[in-house]
Amino acid sequence: MGRRLFATPRRDWWRIGFGSAMLVIVLTASGFVLLWKEPVRIDPSDSNQVALGKQLYATACASCHGTALEGQPDWQRRLPNGRLPAPPHDASGHTWHHSDAFLVLVIQRGAAAYPEGYPTDMPAFGDTLSDREIAAILAYIKSRWPADIRARQSRLGGARS
Structure with missing residues (x-):
């Protein structure tokens, strides 16, 4: 055997x-x-987060979206190159029509966050801004919206926590 x-x-x-x-x-x-990774909270009532967001918005976003979140003129009319100007982030724009998750994705990935072929000049900030910094920018933007707009955006999944 x-x-x-x-x-x-x-x-x-x-x-x-x-x-x-x-x-x-x-x-x-x-x-x-x-x-x-614990999701970062976007809290427009947090004065420290809003202050940081205001500072970051001024350096990363204001050159295109305006110092008062007003966007570029005629932001809904395509430019000769087929791209749309930067939209406003105040209540007159469409930013609040999107969930926080989508807004974070757009800031992180830029044009790659949109459907393929969507003509936009939005750059990606995922390599230059941390999740905490992106949340602060969004907290600042949201802090400038009227309460009813904040409530409507929150129903879209706006409260990221």
Whole structure:
């Protein structure tokens, strides 16, 4: 009778298999916990967040969207190159028609956040602004909206927490 290379009883193989599976599950779950990023809250009533957002808006956004969030003139009429001017972020614009999740995506990814082929000059800020900074900019913008506009945007999934 030939000698078995691995003379481990079957019940031990089952234990080894079960233990290995459990190890994989624990390591996978640990990886998800380590990679999990807590969403940043966008709070237009947080004066510190709004102040930071105002500062960041002035340096990153105002050159296109205006110092008073007014956007560029004739923002709904296409330019000769087919692109739309930068829209206002005040109550007269359409920013508040979008959820916070979409607004964050647009700021992070720029034109890549839009459907393919959408002509826009919006740059991506995901490599230059942190999630905390993007949340602050949005808190500042939202702080400038009337209460009824804030409430309507919030119903779209505006309150990111």
